[in-house]
Amino acid sequence: MKTQFTIAAACTLAAGFATAQEADRSDWPSSFTVGTASQGGTYFAYGSGWANLVGDELGISGGAEVTGGPMQNMALVHTGDLAFGLTTLGPARESMEGQNPIAPGLAMDNACAIFPMYQxxxxxxxxxxxxxxxxxxxxxxxxxxxxxxxxxxxxxxxxxxxxxxxxxxxxxxxxxxxxxxxxxxxxxxxxxxxxxxxxxxxxxxxxxxxxxxxxxxxxxxxxxxxxxxxxxxxxxxxxxxxxxxxxxxxxWNFAIANCDLPESLVNAVVDVVMSDNERMVNIHRSAQATIPENASQNTVLPWHPGAARWFRENTDVEISDDMIHGG
Missing domain, CATH: 3.40.190.10 (Periplasmic binding protein-like II)
Known part of the structure; x- marks a missing residue:
């Protein structure tokens, strides 16, 4: 299974980057920010690294923001104050159920999964x-x-x-x-x-x-x-x-995106991250688990349509229609 994913990723790497460059960018933002956590923690190192990698590959400005971590990231991504963020599935579930202490009673259901990170x-x-x-x-x-x-x-x-x-x-x-x-x-x-x-x-x-x-x-x-x-x-x-x-x-940790972000942008972001694991491992060793097959670990968050399309087109991971935002 792992070999199949590796081969698929290698075969689609060049094509994926070409597609990202050719995609209609008329609705893309000129820059984006990733919500991480405090300095000295893994989230900040990992999030800063992938923001820079994605920004460089897609030709837009990407950066990281110090935050209070998963709960705050769920809130900021849900409202659209941040385009992307990092979260663990426990706080994600609590946020979706309206149990986020930042806004008790608010169901934060506009934050979508885009790729698996690590445990x-x-x-x-x-x-x-x-x-x-x-x-x-x-x-x-x-x-x-x-x-x-x-x-x-x-x-x-x-x-x-x-x-x-x-x-x-x-x-x-x-x-x-x-x-x-x-x-x-x-x-x-x-x-x-x-x-x-x-x-x-x-x-x-x-x-x-x-x-x-x-x-x-x-x-x-x-x-x-x-x-x-x-x-x-x-x-x-x-x-x-x-x-x-x-x-x-x-x-488990997953990267998240505001569900209203353009499908083509999120698809291109996921392609950059998922198509070359070695570059992610160079950012942080925990990214050894940032591989396509671990997308199956998400049983909580709705998938962004752009991310779901990438996994369906490039891997054997099964994502049901009812797990895709708007599906």
Whole structure:
């Protein structure tokens, strides 16, 4: 299956770029912005990279914007304040059901999926000097940084730790800022939810000794049974602090677009991203999962018609009519 996708992508690469150049651009914007998350996190690195790549290939100006993460991105893309954004499927579902805290009661159904990104693992990090090396050893009332308010981490990790019996003082902020606070002793733990390797964790490892704390098999299963996450294992080679793979749970990420964007534009964007995975991996290692067959992981968001057309024409991924916006 993977070989078929690879061959299909290679065969359509040149034709796809030619089509993008020949497409009617009369309704295309002259520039676009991608909603990411805080600096120091994977979303910002990944989103900035693909915005620049797509902008260069299509000959329009593309850039990234620092945001509060998936919940805010769903809101901004839904309203059209941003053309594109990045989200995880848990916050996407809550936003579509009117449970986004930015606008409670508003069904954010004008944000469409355009391509799969990667899985977001949930992991806990503490300084080795703290003695915290397991979920059970997190002290009562620990000061825990959960990332930017409204991010996937901030939305789900507090609930997860409560489910596992952890009590805490909640702190929010960008990943780089929280990493600095952990190093300065102002935080006891950071609960990360981001694509790996997380830039802030890699930076911490250079400066000090850290513990990347896995879930036990029982804790992992408890979280899978309670939340919209799946089993995941952080490979040992991801961080120098890991001597063996670490049990985790994860949630899928998808790039999204305002559903009213021109079909030809979104089709061209998807073609740039999906037709050459090596370029995406050069942006961020997590993009190894940014491959066409993972489009099947979207069971939540409606597909943008331009994206659905690309997957139907170039892959064996099945997208039903009722999963396409306006279909």
């Amino acid at each position: 977001t693992p949930f992991s806990v990090t503490a300084l080795s000097a703290s003695g915290i090396d397991s979920i059970e050893s997190i002290p009562d009332g620990a000061r825990i940084g959960f990332g930017p308010a409204g991010s996937t981490s901030d939305t789900y990790f507090p609930r997860m730790l409560e489910e596992l019996g952890v009590s805490y003082e909640r702190r929010n902020g960008g990943w780089s800022d929280l990493g600095g606070q952990l190093q300065d002793g102002l935080l006891d733990v950071i609960a990360f939810a981001a694509g790996i390797p997380i830039p802030a964790v890699s930076q911490l490892e250079v400066q000090t000794d850290v513990n990347i704390i896995p879930f036990t098999d029982e804790q992992q299963q408890q979280l899978i049974d309670t939340f919209p996450v799946s089993e995941f294992e952080i490979p040992a080679e991801t961080y120098s602090s890991l001597s063996e793979p670490a049990n985790s749970v994860a949630m």
